Amino acid sequence: MTTPSTPIAKERRQAVDAALADVRSLTARGLPDRATLASITARLEQLATQKALFSRTDFPPPAETQGVGASTRYRLNPDDGDGGLALYLNSINPGKTTAPHNHTTWAVIVAVEGQEVNRIYERTDDRSNPSRAQIHLAREFTVQPGAPIAFLPDDIHSISVVGAEPTLHFHLYGQPLETLTGRVAIDPDTGEVTNYNAAYFRPSEAVA
Numbered sequence: 001m002t003t004p005s006t007p008i009a010k011e012r013r014q015a016v017d018a019a020l021a022d023v024r025s026l027t028a029r030g031l032p033d034r035a036t037l038a039s040i041t042a043r044l045e046q047l048a049t050q051k052a053l054f055s056r057t058d059f060p061p062p063a064e065t066q067g068v069g070a071s072t073r074y075r076l077n078p079d080d081g082d083g084g085l086a087l088y089l090n091s092i093n094p095g096k097t098t099a100p101h102n103h104t105t106w107a108v109i110v111a112v113e114g115q116e117v118n119r120i121y122e123r124t125d126d127r128s129n130p131s132r133a134q135i136h137l138a139r140e141f142t143v144q145p146g147a148p149i150a151f152l153p154d155d156i157h158s159i160s161v162v163g164a165e166p167t168l169h170f171h172l173y174g175q176p177l178e179t180l181t182g183r184v185a186i187d188p189d190t191g192e193v194t195n196y197n198a199a200y201f202r203p204s205e206a207v208a
Contacts, residue, residue, distance in 0.1 A: 012053040016076050019047045020085055023172070027085075031174075032106050037150040044110040044170055045148060054089060054112050054168060059207075061091040061166035069096030069161065071202075073171075078206035086176035088204060090169050092116070096161040099185040100135060101196045102154055105174035110148040114167030117142050118149055121156040121188070132191045133184075143169065156186065177201065 022043050026036055048054075062070035071092040077085065089112070100121050109116070118141045125134040135156060142162075143149050151157060153174075161167055173180075183196035 008053060008058070012058075012076075015047060015050055015053055016087060019043055020077060020080075020087060023085060027174070031153075034150070034152065037106060037108060037152070040172070041108050041110065041148045041150050044108055044172055045146075048110050048112045048145070048170060051112060056091075056113075056166075056168065059089050059091050059168060062093055064093075066093075069093055071096055073177075073202070073204040074207045075176075075204040076207050082176055082179050084175070086173045086178075088171045088173075088177070089207075090167060090171055092161045092167045092169075094161050094163055094166065096159070098158050098160075098200070099194075099196075100156050100158040100188055101185045102156050102183055103151060103173065104153050104180050104182050106153055107151040107174075108148065108170075108172045109143050109150070110170040110172075111143050111145045112168040112170065113145065114161070114165050114169065115142055115144045115163045116167055116169060117160040117162055119158045119160070121158075121186075123154075123156060123186075125191075131193050133186045133193050134191055135186055135188055137188070178204070 023040050026039050059074055062072050071090060074089045076087040076089055120138050121135040122138045123133055123135050141149055181197055185194050185196040185199060
């Protein structure tokens with residue numbers, strides 16, 4: 001087990017552990033439905049109010065030299081490994097976009113700072129061709145402090161980081177992103193389906 005090196009790191013570890021313990025209680029009966037996701041989201045919003053524990057000093061954004069839309073994903077519970085819940089704090093520079101994708105597990109996004117436009121898609125094909133899909137934009141929603149979003153495993157979304165400041169957003173998943181090798185990305189124009197992790201995924205940074 002990693003040992004927190006400072007008093008604030010110790011307090012942060014305790015706060016994260018308490019939040020995840022509550023989430024585990026909420027998910028003990030199995031895959032969450034949207035009502036359960038709402039309860040999980042509320043608990044994560046409570047954690048987000050403790051802004052002193054999640055400062056840009058401790059979770060710096062990528063350097064400008066890394067380019068527009070560069071991102072760093074911090075794993076807040078690395079000791080849990082590849083089993084069960086994974087909580088990340090994402091710091092993403094403005095300009096970042098992603099292809100529409102699913103997660104194959106449930107997900108909750110809660111903002112500490114910054115704005116991220118989520119485009120939510122509906123899939124309209126019969127899913128008979130694994131290399132092609134038809135999707136259309138259903139709605140847009142801006143994740144920002146006080147405005148979270150949650151997804152079931154088959155929900156499809158893309159993101160675009162807007163505004164002048166990098167984001168600091170919690171991303172909580174039912175399984176670590178590193179293990180979600182079946183995620184897919186869908187080109188909304190051509191319908192081409194690709195493996196999301198193989199094409200886009202970058203390793204996370206573990207936080208004590």
